Amino acid sequence: MSYEYDDWDITKIFGDDILPRIEDAFGNITGMTVVLVDHAGRITGNSDRIDPFCSEYIWMQEEGRMKCELCFKYSMEEALRKGVSEPYVCHAGLLECAIPISLEGKLLGGFIIGQLRTEVPSEAVARQRALEQGIAFKPYWMALQTVKVVEEKKFRQSCQFLRSIGDLLSDIAKGKMQAIETGKEMERVANMKSDFLANMSHEIRTPMNAVIGMSEMALREELPPTARDYITQIKSSGKALLNIINDILDISKIESGKMTVTPVEYEPLSLFTDVSNIIMTRVTDKDVDIVLSVEPKLPKLLYGDNLRIRQVLINLANNAVKFTQKGYAKIIVTFEKNAEDEIQLRVAVEDTGIGIKEADMGKLFGSFQQLDSKRNRNIEGTGLGLAISRQLVELMGGSMQVESVYEEGSTFSFTLPQKVVDWSPSMSVPNASEIVAFGTFANAANAREFYQDTNRLGIFSITLIEPEDYERVRELYQKELLGKKVFLFSDKGHFQDKIQKILEEDPDMTGVLLLNPDDSTKCQLPNLRIMRKPMSTLGIVNTFNGEETHYIEVTENSFEFIAPDAKVLIVDDNVINLTIAEGLLEPLCMQIDTADSGKEALDKIEQVHYDIIFMDHMVPELDGI
Numbered sequence: 001m002s003y004e005y006d007d008w009d010i011t012k013i014f015g016d017d018i019l020p021r022i023e024d025a026f027g028n029i030t031g032m033t034v035v036l037v038d039h040a041g042r043i044t045g046n047s048d049r050i051d052p053f054c055s056e057y058i059w060m061q062e063e064g065r066m067k068c069e070l071c072f073k074y075s076m077e078e079a080l081r082k083g084v085s086e087p088y089v090c091h092a093g094l095l096e097c098a099i100p101i102s103l104e105g106k107l108l109g110g111f112i113i114g115q116l117r118t119e120v121p122s123e124a125v126a127r128q129r130a131l132e133q134g135i136a137f138k139p140y141w142m143a144l145q146t147v148k149v150v151e152e153k154k155f156r157q158s159c160q161f162l163r164s165i166g167d168l169l170s171d172i173a174k175g176k177m178q179a180i181e182t183g184k185e186m187e188r189v190a191n192m193k194s195d196f197l198a199n200m201s202h203e204i205r206t207p208m209n210a211v212i213g214m215s216e217m218a219l220r221e222e223l224p225p226t227a228r229d230y231i232t233q234i235k236s237s238g239k240a241l242l243n244i245i246n247d248i249l250d251i252s253k254i255e256s257g258k259m260t261v262t263p264v265e266y267e268p269l270s271l272f273t274d275v276s277n278i279i280m281t282r283v284t285d286k287d288v289d290i291v292l293s294v295e296p297k298l299p300k301l302l303y304g305d306n307l308r309i310r311q312v313l314i315n316l317a318n319n320a321v322k323f324t325q326k327g328y329a330k331i332i333v334t335f336e337k338n339a340e341d342e343i344q345l346r347v348a349v350e351d352t353g354i355g356i357k358e359a360d361m362g363k364l365f366g367s368f369q370q371l372d373s374k375r376n377r378n379i380e381g382t383g384l385g386l387a388i389s390r391q392l393v394e395l396m397g398g399s400m401q402v403e404s405v406y407e408e409g410s411t412f413s414f415t416l417p418q419k420v421v422d423w424s425p426s427m428s429v430p431n432a433s434e435i436v437a438f439g440t441f442a443n444a445a446n447a448r449e450f451y452q453d454t455n456r457l458g459i460f461s462i463t464l465i466e467p468e469d470y471e472r473v474r475e476l477y478q479k480e481l482l483g484k485k486v487f488l489f490s491d492k493g494h495f496q497d498k499i500q501k502i503l504e505e506d507p508d509m510t511g512v513l514l515l516n517p518d519d520s521t522k523c524q525l526p527n528l529r530i531m532r533k534p535m536s537t538l539g540i541v542n543t544f545n546g547e548e549t550h551y552i553e554v555t556e557n558s559f560e561f562i563a564p565d566a567k568v569l570i571v572d573d574n575v576i577n578l579t580i581a582e583g584l585l586e587p588l589c590m591q592i593d594t595a596d597s598g599k600e601a602l603d604k605i606e607q608v609h610y611d612i613i614f615m616d617h618m619v620p621e622l623d624g625i
Contacts, residue, residue, distance in 0.1 A: 013103075040073055073107075094115050098112055103173045103177055111166065113158065211235075215231050216580075263303055289534070292536035295456070308392050312389040323353040341420050342417055345417075346415045347416075348411055348413035434484055435487065439489040440488075488509055492516075512530075564590070569614070571615045572594075574616075596619070598619050601613070
């Protein structure tokens with residue numbers, strides 16, 4: 001099929017968002033200059049990324065700028081013709097590499113990385129270049145000394161990695177153009193794109209996971225503050241780039257009809273608790289509380305695609321956290337009975353974030369769109385999360401809704417029909433009528449959740465506005481307290497001397513302190529228990545049922561959980577993956593074995609009973625399945 005290229009350029013094909021985000025993520029990971037250019041070599045991306053030496057002494061002159069554009073264009077055409085991207089020295093004497101993005105052999109544009117040097121430049125050559133450009137030598141020479149020096153091997157590896165991304169984008173560009181040119185060809189090309197992405201995903205994800213995993217392990221070591229900051233940035237940017245790749249793969253599968261629903265039996269309470277714990281780790285630097293509210297009578301065992309439900313919920317909860325700077329993000333799970341063996345599951349994510357303008361509501365579920373982009377430019381994301389989530393929910397036979405008030409917050413929710421395997425309630429508190437619970441919380445969201453959950457569990461509860469109200473309120477409810485087991489809940493904001501004194505004077509009372517996962521307290525009263533955030537119905541139930549934890553001092557990089565008797569087998573043909581997996585599990589003190597093929601894995605399984613096997617899909621001899 002032939003295409004008319006005259007009306008198309010690289011920005012029109014990919015939009016204004018995705019290529020700059022890849023540009024930013026790659027630049028942050030490597031620390032190298034990377035700029036996006038069109039087919040004529042003109043910069044279309046973030047011009048702030050140009051090295052100061054180039055922008056000050058090369059681009060300041062029309063002739064210098066034109067030379068650079070010609071250099072960019074010629075280098076991309078050569079890389080496209082040869083099929084490889086090789087480093088070269090530009091007319092200014094700096095090391096660069098061109099990464100073309102093409103459509104059926106026609107150059108659309110690409111990335112230029114570099115503006116580096118591998119050695120100190122010759123003063124004589126620099127003097128000649130300054131003379132040719134009519135620039136004073138001394139400031140030119142001093143500026144040239146500031147250009148970053150890099151090892152050629154490292155630079156070549158970066159070129160190869162970005163070339164893989166460029167080749168991937170070239171295939172995506174082809175798919176987009178075919179979809180535009182004809183509806184009949186759209187399905188065929190989408191399938192081709194999906195197949196290509198599925199085959200490429202393993203190769204792209206492996207080095208990205210290596211970057212993220214090695215960063216995680218490096219952060220456990222003793223490092224200078226500057227080095228720790230660099231590695232933290234690498235890890236964060238690596239995750240951002242991996243999320244972009246994952247989103248592109250998911251939307252491609254959905255568009256080509258290759259995304260499938262695989263229902264299994266699952267415990268919904270476990271799923272929602274896991275998600276809330278994951279989201280809790282992402283608000284450590286924000287004044288945002290995570291709350292999980294689950295209807296206690298939710299059936300214990302359901303039948304549905306728990307992995308897709310999890311993916312949708314993480315997308316919605318991540319958005320809530322990203323766009324909320326203060327307040328809370330709350331996951332609310334309820335249900336209605338549809339039939340003897342089916343419920344309508346409703347999951348909502350409510351936040352006190354920035355909200356959505358009424359005029360933008362219709363754009364919410366479009367691909368590659370981020371609303372209010374000027375205000376939200378510093379927030380990572382491809383704009384695919386909501387589009388993927390809605391299509392997954394509809395694929396499972398459900399629907400998605402949104403309510404929002406601009407500058408006040410939003411509630412995204414979805415409903416799904418789910419088969420019921422076991423109608424037993426997910427949570428219950430035996431002898432609930434024999435329990436009385438006091439609660440005092442500095443955070444209003446936690447106070448509301450405490451009151452709602454205790455009432456739904458059939459427990460008589462009293463919420464105190466301030467800890468000083470305890471004696472007065474207890475006096476009012478003397479009759480209700482007779483013969484009852486009394487609990488006193490508090491968060492760190494209200495856990496003052498007053499609360500500690502109450503617990504000291506009444507050892508029969510059980511104190512419950514709500515803490516962040518990495519918080520600790522100096523108070524070690526024998527009747528004090530710790531409940532870790534997020535605030536959840538399950539946490540409250542476990543406390544009443546005697547499954548609460550005693551005080552454990554938590555220090556940086558410490559782990560409350562170890563499993564020295566656990567036997568674990570990790571199967572992967574990539575040595576780096578094995579190293580990372582072992583390193584990440586090492587603090588848990590497990591007994592770890594590794595295998596680099598399916599056959600070796602089977603041999604080890606015959607000799608040892610493993611509690612957990614981490615199995616790669618694509619391994620030699622016998623695959624993971």
